Amino acid sequence: MILAADPLLVDGIDLTVVLIVLLKAGVAFALLLVAVMLVIWFERKLISDMQNRIGPALAGPWGILQTLADGIKLFFKEDLLPTRADRVVFRLAPYLSIIPAFVAFAIVPVGGDFSDGGDGTVSMFGRSTFLQVADPPVGVLFFLALSAVAVYGVMLAGWSSGSKYPLLGSVRASAQMISYEAALGLAIATVFLSSGSLSTHDIVVGQSATTWNVLATGIVPFGIFLIAGTAELNRPPFDLVEAEQELVGGFHTEYSSIRFALFFLSEFMNMITMSAIAVTLFLGGPAGPIVTQRVAWVWPLFWFFLKVMAFLFTFVWLRATLPRFRYDQLMDLGWKVLIPAALGWFLLIATLDVAADLGWPTIPVVIVGVLVLWGGASLLSGAVRKAQAERLEEADRGADETAGSASGLGEA
Amino acid sequence: MSTPAIFAAVTGFDPLTGGEFLVAQNIAFAIMAITMLVSAVRMVTTGNVVHAALYLVIVLAGAAGIFILLGAEFVGVTQVLVYIGAIVVLFLFGIMLTKGSFGADDGVGGERRGIAAMVGALVLAVMAAALLDTFRDAELSRAEPSLTADVADLIFSRYIVPFEAISVLLLAALIGAIVVARGD
Numbered sequence: 263m264i265l266a267a268d269p270l271l272v273d274g275i276d277l278t279v280v281l282i283v284l285l286k287a288g289v290a291f292a293l294l295l296v297a298v299m300l301v302i303w304f305e306r307k308l309i310s311d312m313q314n315r316i317g318p319a320l321a322g323p324w325g326i327l328q329t330l331a332d333g334i335k336l337f338f339k340e341d342l343l344p345t346r347a348d349r350v351v352f353r354l355a356p357y358l359s360i361i362p363a364f365v366a367f368a369i370v371p372v373g374g375d376f377s378d379g380g381d382g383t384v385s386m387f388g389r390s391t392f393l394q395v396a397d398p399p400v401g402v403l404f405f406l407a408l409s410a411v412a413v414y415g416v417m418l419a420g421w422s423s424g425s426k427y428p429l430l431g432s433v434r435a436s437a438q439m440i441s442y443e444a445a446l447g448l449a450i451a452t453v454f455l456s457s458g459s460l461s462t463h464d465i466v467v468g469q470s471a472t473t474w475n476v477l478a479t480g481i482v483p484f485g486i487f488l489i490a491g492t493a494e495l496n497r498p499p500f501d502l503v504e505a506e507q508e509l510v511g512g513f514h515t516e517y518s519s520i521r522f523a524l525f526f527l528s529e530f531m532n533m534i535t536m537s538a539i540a541v542t543l544f545l546g547g548p549a550g551p552i553v554t555q556r557v558a559w560v561w562p563l564f565w566f567f568l569k570v571m572a573f574l575f576t577f578v579w580l581r582a583t584l585p586r587f588r589y590d591q592l593m594d595l596g597w598k599v600l601i602p603a604a605l606g607w608f609l610l611i612a613t614l615d616v617a618a619d620l621g622w623p624t625i626p627v628v629i630v631g632v633l634v635l636w637g638g639a640s641l642l643s644g645a646v647r648k649a650q651a652e653r654l655e656e657a658d659r660g661a662d663e664t665a666g667s668a669s670g671l672g673e674a
Numbered sequence: 675m676s677t678p679a680i681f682a683a684v685t686g687f688d689p690l691t692g693g694e695f696l697v698a699q700n701i702a703f704a705i706m707a708i709t710m711l712v713s714a715v716r717m718v719t720t721g722n723v724v725h726a727a728l729y730l731v732i733v734l735a736g737a738a739g740i741f742i743l744l745g746a747e748f749v750g751v752t753q754v755l756v757y758i759g760a761i762v763v764l765f766l767f768g769i770m771l772t773k774g775s776f777g778a779d780d781g782v783g784g785e786r787r788g789i790a791a792m793v794g795a796l797v798l799a800v801m802a803a804a805l806l807d808t809f810r811d812a813e814l815s816r817a818e819p820s821l822t823a824d825v826a827d828l829i830f831s832r833y834i835v836p837f838e839a840i841s842v843l844l845l846a847a848l849i850g851a852i853v854v855a856r857g858d
Binding site for chain 2: 348351398399400403404406407410411413414417418420421429432433436437440443460
């Protein structure tokens with residue numbers, strides 16, 4: 263019922279179907295783990311290059327086994343449990359962090375031929391199916407729901423540690439993640455408008471039929487998605503969650519051994535998932551030219567891999583380049599810039615859709631739409647400026663009063 | 675709440691679907707319903723506010739699961755997105771910002787337990803009466819899962835006035851909260 267969009271599950275379920283589904287889930291799980299291992303190495307190596315260092319070089323060729331070595335080391339370290347920790351929640355939190363990261367990847371189509379109006383089905387053991395673990399009709403909402411659940415891991419880890427810095431880190435983290443989730447959701451909503459579906463598979467099919475959503479939605483939602491996604495991942499320049507100068511290690515300060523490794527894994531797994539979702543929503547997923555007919559099934563996988571790598575590179579590049587935001591700047595950017603911009607752009611695209619439906623002339627509609635948006639933006643920025651000026655004035659007056667009373671005391 | 679499921683499991687006859695007996699659905703429903711009941715009871719008896727919020731999460735997740743079991747995926751996922759992902763997170767956020775209590779019991783509950791139980795019983799009675807009154811003879815249609823597009827069409831055509839009224843109400847609540855918090 264839930265997965266009915268996949269041709270594999272349409273006519274009855276027998277043992278082969280069950281085995282294929284299990285195989286897909288198993289392969290996705292294993293591939294994700296290996297990918298995480300390689301991405302951690304990739305980030306360390308790339309950031310070393312950008313900082314004129316060598317980076318991991320001893321474990322395996324080019325240090326490629328470094329993550330494995332680190333993992334084994336962490337696994338054998340002592341697992342500390344703070345005295346004031348809430349035992350059950352402390353143990354539960356890493357899993358709440360890592361499970362959504364795994365499950366969210368299930369809705370990403372990683373392969374299948376979408377060129378020339380292809381619908382992306384591949385044949386597997388004589389059955390035709392999609393190259394994704396699941397294709398729920400509410401696909402992208404499912405992703406948003408899981409990223410909402412992922413907040414719990416961070417939040418409860420900080421709270422259950424029973425110590426100050428983790429608590430402050432987790433309060434920061436949850437506020438940041440909730441704030442940017444709104445912008446993320448609004449940016450994705452524009453994609454729904456242009457694709458007319460919530461299912462990731464349908465979104466990819468729609469993009470191969472016309473043009474990639476990054477152009478169809480006019481680039482702005484893509485930019486908002488990238489910024490909000492980086493903040494949602496707690497990656498630099500939005501890594502206030504673990505600002506070591508202020509918070510020691512943030513929410514996972516008290517974690518050690520394998521539990522710490524789980525947080526570390528889920529962070530990088532989220533990075534991969536976010537890149538894959540961005541590729542699916544805006545860059546046509548695995549769509550791309552089929553260059554040779556001999557091994558045609560490899561090409562979609564190759565294009566998907568290439569696009570995801572571009573995003574991963576960008577995330578590492580951002581980390582090497584940009585300094586960390588201050589907390590008030592972070593909140594200003596999220597609430598006063600990204601959310602209004604995403605909402606305004608959503609309204610503009612919806613207006614254009616309606617205009618196309620009703621056969622209104624395009625150019626006047628665009629001009630009026632942009633004028634209305636500009637009016638709204640200037641109203642908003644005026645309100646923000648006025649509030650800021652008032653607050654400054656109030657602060658000044660407050661300072662004057664305390665200064666006055668202090669001098670009065672001095673005279674008496 | 676799980677009486678129909680138990681009844682169906684015992685007798686092999688499900689009154690909700692007019693005789694057809696759905697084994698897997700009934701077992702899933704029974705598991706979710708029992709989990710929800712136990713968590714709901716634990717939620718009001720536990721002494722730790724954060725634990726209570728976590729038990730509430732389990733209850734809400736169970737409700738989402740039951741929606742999905744009924745084929746209402748959109749409602750189920752929205753339940754997770756809104757209730758678990760936003761509302762309870764804000765509860766936890768509030769608890770951490772105001773008390774920041776670590777681990778130990780906060781000594782919640784006690785003095786007003788009787789009144790709370792009375793209010794709970796009253797709400798239960800009202801809801802039970804309303805549900806029985808509306809769905810007494812209704813047969814559960816299990817023809818098709820409800821599609822997101824259908825839900826959207828209904829919201830923006832037949833139920834447009836209640837929908838807009840709720841939006842305005844939420845906006846008013848939001849502005850009210852800001853006014854109260856600023857105190858001027």
